Amino acid sequence: MTLTDPTAPDAPAATAPLVPSALARGLTVPKGFGDQSLLSPRPDAIRLLGGIPDPSALPLAELRESLGEVWDAGGAAAALQYSGSHGFEGLRGWIAEREGVNPRRILITNGGMHGLSLTVQALVERGGRVAVDNPAYPLFLRTLELVGAETLPVPVEADGLDVEHLARRLAEGERIAAVYTVPDFHNPSQGTLSAAKRAALVELAERYGFVVIADDPYRELRFAGTDQGRRVFFDSDHVVHVNTFTKTLGPGLRLGWLVLPDHLVDPFLRLRNRQDSHSSTFVQTLVEHLLVSRPGWFDTTLAAARELYRHRAELLVAELEAQLPGQLEATVPEGGFFLWPCLADDAVDAAALHARASAEGIDYQQGEFFVTGPGTDSARRLRLAYGDRTDDELRTAVERLARAFG
Amino acid sequence: MTLTDPTAPDAPAATAPLVPSALARGLTVPKGFGDQSLLSPRPDAIRLLGGIPDPSALPLAELRESLGEVWDAGGAAAALQYSGSHGFEGLRGWIAEREGVNPRRILITNGGMHGLSLTVQALVERGGRVAVDNPAYPLFLRTLELVGAETLPVPVEADGLDVEHLARRLAEGERIAAVYTVPDFHNPSQGTLSAAKRAALVELAERYGFVVIADDPYRELRFAGTDQGRRVFFDSDHVVHVNTFTKTLGPGLRLGWLVLPDHLVDPFLRLRNRQDSHSSTFVQTLVEHLLVSRPGWFDTTLAAARELYRHRAELLVAELEAQLPGQLEATVPEGGFFLWPCLADDAVDAAALHARASAEGIDYQQGEFFVTGPGTDSARRLRLAYGDRTDDELRTAVERLARAFG
Numbered sequence: 001m002t003l004t005d006p007t008a009p010d011a012p013a014a015t016a017p018l019v020p021s022a023l024a025r026g027l028t029v030p031k032g033f034g035d036q037s038l039l040s041p042r043p044d045a046i047r048l049l050g051g052i053p054d055p056s057a058l059p060l061a062e063l064r065e066s067l068g069e070v071w072d073a074g075g076a077a078a079a080l081q082y083s084g085s086h087g088f089e090g091l092r093g094w095i096a097e098r099e100g101v102n103p104r105r106i107l108i109t110n111g112g113m114h115g116l117s118l119t120v121q122a123l124v125e126r127g128g129r130v131a132v133d134n135p136a137y138p139l140f141l142r143t144l145e146l147v148g149a150e151t152l153p154v155p156v157e158a159d160g161l162d163v164e165h166l167a168r169r170l171a172e173g174e175r176i177a178a179v180y181t182v183p184d185f186h187n188p189s190q191g192t193l194s195a196a197k198r199a200a201l202v203e204l205a206e207r208y209g210f211v212v213i214a215d216d217p218y219r220e221l222r223f224a225g226t227d228q229g230r231r232v233f234f235d236s237d238h239v240v241h242v243n244t245f246t247k248t249l250g251p252g253l254r255l256g257w258l259v260l261p262d263h264l265v266d267p268f269l270r271l272r273n274r275q276d277s278h279s280s281t282f283v284q285t286l287v288e289h290l291l292v293s294r295p296g297w298f299d300t301t302l303a304a305a306r307e308l309y310r311h312r313a314e315l316l317v318a319e320l321e322a323q324l325p326g327q328l329e330a331t332v333p334e335g336g337f338f339l340w341p342c343l344a345d346d347a348v349d350a351a352a353l354h355a356r357a358s359a360e361g362i363d364y365q366q367g368e369f370f371v372t373g374p375g376t377d378s379a380r381r382l383r384l385a386y387g388d389r390t391d392d393e394l395r396t397a398v399e400r401l402a403r404a405f406g
Numbered sequence: 407m408t409l410t411d412p413t414a415p416d417a418p419a420a421t422a423p424l425v426p427s428a429l430a431r432g433l434t435v436p437k438g439f440g441d442q443s444l445l446s447p448r449p450d451a452i453r454l455l456g457g458i459p460d461p462s463a464l465p466l467a468e469l470r471e472s473l474g475e476v477w478d479a480g481g482a483a484a485a486l487q488y489s490g491s492h493g494f495e496g497l498r499g500w501i502a503e504r505e506g507v508n509p510r511r512i513l514i515t516n517g518g519m520h521g522l523s524l525t526v527q528a529l530v531e532r533g534g535r536v537a538v539d540n541p542a543y544p545l546f547l548r549t550l551e552l553v554g555a556e557t558l559p560v561p562v563e564a565d566g567l568d569v570e571h572l573a574r575r576l577a578e579g580e581r582i583a584a585v586y587t588v589p590d591f592h593n594p595s596q597g598t599l600s601a602a603k604r605a606a607l608v609e610l611a612e613r614y615g616f617v618v619i620a621d622d623p624y625r626e627l628r629f630a631g632t633d634q635g636r637r638v639f640f641d642s643d644h645v646v647h648v649n650t651f652t653k654t655l656g657p658g659l660r661l662g663w664l665v666l667p668d669h670l671v672d673p674f675l676r677l678r679n680r681q682d683s684h685s686s687t688f689v690q691t692l693v694e695h696l697l698v699s700r701p702g703w704f705d706t707t708l709a710a711a712r713e714l715y716r717h718r719a720e721l722l723v724a725e726l727e728a729q730l731p732g733q734l735e736a737t738v739p740e741g742g743f744f745l746w747p748c749l750a751d752d753a754v755d756a757a758a759l760h761a762r763a764s765a766e767g768i769d770y771q772q773g774e775f776f777v778t779g780p781g782t783d784s785a786r787r788l789r790l791a792y793g794d795r796t797d798d799e800l801r802t803a804v805e806r807l808a809r810a811f812g
Binding site (some may be wrong): 085261 | 420421422423424425426427428429430431433434435456458461465466467469470471473474482483484485486487488489515516517518519520523527528529530531532534548549551552553611612613614615616617643644655657658659660667669670672673674676677679680681683684685686687688689691710
């Protein structure tokens, strides 16, 4: 075929480059948290890096059984076909009953990160302002880049986000589209948002017209203390509750859910539908069958998991106290996967310590990776993740850390 | 805790509403294609609606075996853990060898729609202009709403997109960020883009600096005619090739891939990472094992699938000719799942015919759902999808359609 003559006077250059969109150009290369170049070069390094569940707490055998049962019952063909964007009705029903909400409000996602990115895109205007934990989970900050949002750091205290601080900023005229916090067993700072603060935060959201993004992946893993409640979140039309099976059934499934206010269900569905249609029918089939056909199984599994993580948390704190007396101020958390100890001696250089620890063969996240603004002692802290480390690994890791202290 | 006095003079209203973002507000409610209210009310309705593979052509038994083999080999724990955003190395390697490209250029996705939405967000500015097939796959048009793009309709001929038409528009000064087309067994119009047009389209993209989004889910399902080639797409840094296992291993897996130009791999990875981290480790594990551990199995499976779909396509055309002689101009396609017959008699009202057909118990997509601009006979056509319909269903469907013609 004949094309327009490229040598004609008004023809553009012979080859015009293809340029990514402003959105894509605005996405940063990971630095600090998640930067693989910071990992220990030692092949025997012990990683206390991520909020990773232990394989022994995950349903390896049960998923195989689940597939067998579904296949034997003639469910294979449906498991490989398209399904709805909202997610499986039976799975949403099981979750909704547990959460105590209408099943319509449950939207199945590809895990917690997916729930966060959907929420940011559905509710934050481009260039909008979002209040975030200080310190905060760094991957949420990267998700904010999808809408080019600015952040307003809000200090996190032992009992969670400093809601009074946020209230003052709002009273001074600050306006936000959303506040992001991890209410239970905060990542990285291990505390839990108190019931009083939950109520106050929701009241602020309703008064000022922003959304509370409650990122709650660890909430089922409480092994001490008192549950501070979620009803206040579910009762508000200004809260999106982000949850996932990642920490309880396995990150590799990529299966989670949102509890949405009723008025946001349709907008979220339309957005999700345009991204990737729906979560895997195959995965939903196996997980729905696992949960629905084995009444009580999930709670039995959780009970064992909590006991495992309680043991590891206590062991890690005990080893730190025994091997590094007076060097790190550590408290056993009430749940979750993280310890957030503080360097007791101001003379210790946190970055130099991390470099020496890496050389000794222990990897952890430096506190400075989580800083979102001034006024925090995070740079003097370490995030130690113990979820997927055995007793021996935890002991050896602390021995190596002690050598790094010198 | 004490909050700021809400009765203070500058306090906002007692309850401020939560408003979805402009992006979310810009997403339309499905009309026409995908509108459930248009479906036949008859419980025994036969649906010739979607590009759906037949269960008998999908690896139901093999996936169960694959899980058993992986689990027996001790791979269960890894299958439930996090994995990289790029996708499994072994799976990418298998795909890359088949495509004849460097494995780095393969990005694993949650299926074809996911690949399309990633591409649109990574390469089209907000409000940008995208040339699209006329007629076009309606769900791609909905994906364009993610960036509020405008469309430039380009006619589709028997041998695919009218590239000369596009060249003229570009020469006249029209500028676009992308062109979207389905090169093999076009959805809905069943044709295949000729080799000469592929080369000309890529040349235009390189000259004018836009991307060719080659959406190719049906390409493995050729059962007649001659392959028009993909090398020209893979050799250009102005083409994103979107593919998926949806039509060959099952939509329910939600597993696909992009073949990206090398310079776009990092931007796409950063975008994908922020959406939902990575595709299911569990699904990737089973599919990678299935493909890698059974050399030749995929091609054997495809050969049987092609034979099945060829048979159904031929049967459907034969039934139309036998039961509706002279009423519908139909041609057996060379592959894929769609027949795009045209009403021969101008006196037949296409919308009224569809209503009568629905009442008779046959569902199909009206041609008008696919129209993106003037100058097409699409409104006089029917999209009949035969992939998942048995011989008996196809015969009965045509009987019902014949009754609708009256």
